[in-house]
Amino acid sequence: MPALTAKQDKALATTPVEELLALPPLQAEQIKDSLRAYQLSKRGNSLRVMAEAVRWGKRGARVNTISPGIIITPLANDELKGPRGAGYRRMLEVSAAGRAGTPDEVGTVGALLMGPDGALITGSDFLMDGGVTAAYWFGELAQE
Structure with a gap:
């Protein structure tokens, strides 16, 4: 999957879970097949881990x-x-x-x-x- 913009990466990393499906790159017309959906989900996972590491690190946890x-x-x-x-x-x-x-x-x-x-x-x-x-x-x- 090609790179997303910095703004799209930040949104995938930090948008509250209940609001994720409203993000423009996750709209049905942007996802043409299950491979793209899978790639976006994997990208989201790795970005969210980075964002959560900052938050949870303050509590002494590793993510x-x-x-x-x-x-x-x-x-x-x-x-x-x-x-x-x-x-x-x-x-x-x-x-x-x-x-x-x-x-x-x-x-x-x-x-x-x-x-x-x-x-x-x-x-x-x-x-x-x-x-x-x-x-x-x-x-x-x-x-x-």
Whole structure:
């Protein structure tokens, strides 16, 4: 998804939840497919984590998010065998890691973020997709 304006990013980050659906970029005519809706929701999550880290930091709390890619779970196994399976398998093949992740790998990042070794980490979104997103921007999946 291309960058949003600074004003749009701030609105996604700080608009009260009950008012989010009134934002112009979230109007039905702006969202042509489920991929765009998903991308906006992920962007909103990472921006809101940054904004909330400021607020919650005053109380001594850390706020982060983990954005996993394809993690081998029963649902992912079904998806990989389903109608979109070929596309998902292609994403994994051309990613830097060349594979899907495991629940244990996600748990390891969660443990870091919640434990004493992650004490300085707050307001961060940890993208752990094995490089799939990188492939969409700079690799074999990039749009020309």
